[in-house]
Amino acid sequence: MIPEPGEGYVRLSPRKLLLDPVKAVGQMVVPVAIALIGISRSDTKFWPIILPLAVFGPLVLGALPWLTTHYRLTATQIQVRSGVLNKTTSTAPLDRVRSVDLEASxxxxxxxxxxxxxxxGVDDDRITLDALAAPDAQALRTTLLTRRAVADQQAATPPVDQPADQPADQSLGLLPDQQSRPVAPPPPAPPAPAVALARIDWSWLRFAPFSLGRLVLLVGGLGVLSQFADELPIWNEETATSAWEWLTQFAVVAIVLVLAVGALTLWLVVSVAGYVLQWWDFRLVREHGSLHLTSGLVTTRSITVEEAKVRGVELTEPVLMRLVGGAELSTLATGVENGVTQVLPPCPREVAVAVGEAVLDRPGPLTGRLVAHGPKAHRRAWFRQLRNALDVIVLLALGWWWFDLTWWWLAAIGATLLALAAAAGEASYRHLGHALAGDHLVVGGGTFARIRTVLETDGIIGWVVSQSWWQRRIGLADLTATTAAGTERVLVRDVRLDVAVALADRATPGLLTDFVEPDRVPA
Structure with missing residues (x-):
């Protein structure tokens, strides 16, 4: 049961006594095992002391958080006390609660x-209660978000002023003996029902193999395997030679085909399994003035993003996913961890656009035409990518010269890199653009992935206009909108200087007046 306002401090769930010791044992099993192996090779007279410490030490340390953590609700705050020697009390005003996230491994x-x-909503500081019984956690979340919504509504309700030229009994319609009684405020309106914005559709699994985010995990696993592969008994020169001789008995094309099919099958299994584990039972709803996301199979998570803090959205279409019509959607918000929250799994582009427009409460910014940046920006996009490719080719040439390798291979690699650079330059220019859709700044960018960022102009707190030496020669500039949301900056790359200043002035009138009217003398 969660405490009622005004009650004393209560502990977390007693089942935490089972949770923390298991976690402590899991964290200490490796160092304890290493220590025991080291001791076993030396003197064993300390075993009667060390073995009980190794067994009961993690259990005692795991029980301390439950014994020393208490929390309570007051009429205005949630308070949490913790610590053994250094006591810490964390408080959060109920009207300042911006998110209540739930997670369960x-x-x-x-x-x-x-x-x-x-x-x-203050930096990334959060009050954590690990762990509450699931019904109590859900009840606490509902209580905190409901009270925040009520507090916001009461703060937005203007007070009813009594006309100064009327006596109290006439203005309020009270009898003389009732004039001293306080007027009760109107009851708060009931919270709006939850509105479902999206839920999982298992036909979206077709997009999982085209999202390369989990490729990092696969590469990391191969890296870990390579660390101890040399120690495996099957990995030696004789075994490798025998395996190679056996493989060369078959056609090279067949070997390549088998390896390619095996790698593709492994990738399909990893990507689809990761998609299912992360997005199982996914739901995105709007309730209590917030966006509420739930998902997860093994580890469930429940994330809340207050809509008043959402300043925009970001639609991302990775290059492979774009081939099959897929996209991802994230919100740009202030006061949340990292500022960017992915609110949709890889899904059809039309679904991401529809949800993004529902979050923005405005149609058009994610699908409207963008203003092109012109031929000079086109050349800049090509030059940037070709310069990067040439840098790599020069480094490879030095290595080829040092090791005295065949130059034909370097020529082939160089030609491939230049072709990829040209494709990247063309793609980055095609994704480039900007627009001002009402009270939203829309920016297109990305190299291979196409990214469209939509930011509320009310969320822009400043502008940065920068020019490199090359940009100054051709009259281009980079315009950066600074904001407290998301990654704290939205970049409009390679736009004409006069267009950049005019765009900033239209988005935030008056902020760049001195730049638009250079002859104006401040009063």
């Missing part, structure tokens, strides 16, 4: 627990 779910993270 597999161990949490087995024990019927959830971790609660309460954000107030």
């Amino acid at each position: 597999l161990l949490h779910r087995v024990l019927g627990l959830q971790k609660v993270q309460i954000g107030t």
